Amino acid sequence: MRENVRVIRGQHQEPSVGIVDSQSVKWGNNRSLNGIDGNKKVKGIKRHVVVDKNGFLIAVMVTIANVHDSKAAYLLMRVLKELCSGVKVILADGGYRGDLIENIKCKYGYIIQVVISA
Numbered sequence: 001m002r003e004n005v006r007v008i009r010g011q012h013q014e015p016s017v018g019i020v021d022s023q024s025v026k027w028g029n030n031r032s033l034n035g036i037d038g039n040k041k042v043k044g045i046k047r048h049v050v051v052d053k054n055g056f057l058i059a060v061m062v063t064i065a066n067v068h069d070s071k072a073a074y075l076l077m078r079v080l081k082e083l084c085s086g087v088k089v090i091l092a093d094g095g096y097r098g099d100l101i102e103n104i105k106c107k108y109g110y111i112i113q114v115v116i117s118a
Contacts, residue, residue, distance in 0.1 A: 002056045014086035015052035020076065020112075021093060022048045024065045048072045050080055050090065058085055069095035077108045091115050 003013040027044035046067060050059040059080040063072050073096055080087060089111045101112045 002052075005056070006052070006054070009054070011054075012086075015056075015058065016086055016088050017053060018050040018058055018080070018085070018087040018090045019053070019092075020048070020050050020073065020090050020096065022046050022069050022072065022095075027065075046072070048076050050076065050087070058087060059083055070098065070100045073100055073104065074107075077104050077110055080110070081108050089113060 006015070007013055024046045025044050044065050046063050046065045048061045048063065048069070049057060051057055059076060061072060061076045061079055073092075087110065090113070092112050092114050094114060094116055096112060097114045101114070104110050104112055
């Protein structure tokens with residue numbers, strides 16, 4: 001369905017640019033499945049997603065909340081690669097900077113561009 005909507009909007013069927021981000025959310029009372037996101041003070045899980053410019057999901061992964069975005073990014077990029085997505089460039093926020101950018105480029109071929117909003 002995503003491909004059909006993209007074509008109707010005058011876009012290529014497969015996106016070449018993805019946007020990665022995460023969201024920490026409260027999740028139940030099971031201690032083994034909960035972590036604490038120290039930055040956001042949320043006890044629960046974290047959803048890591050890659051979407052296209054329309055916000056349509058391309059890849060998704062869930063971890064406990066205390067997993068840093070940069071650590072989860074390796075696994076998320078592996079998921080994205082296994083989905084045979086046409087994504088080549090991935091826009092990210094400051095949580096995805098550092099050695100991660102070069103490591104992901106070498107291992108998976110994705111170019112991560114960190115976008116800092118003013």
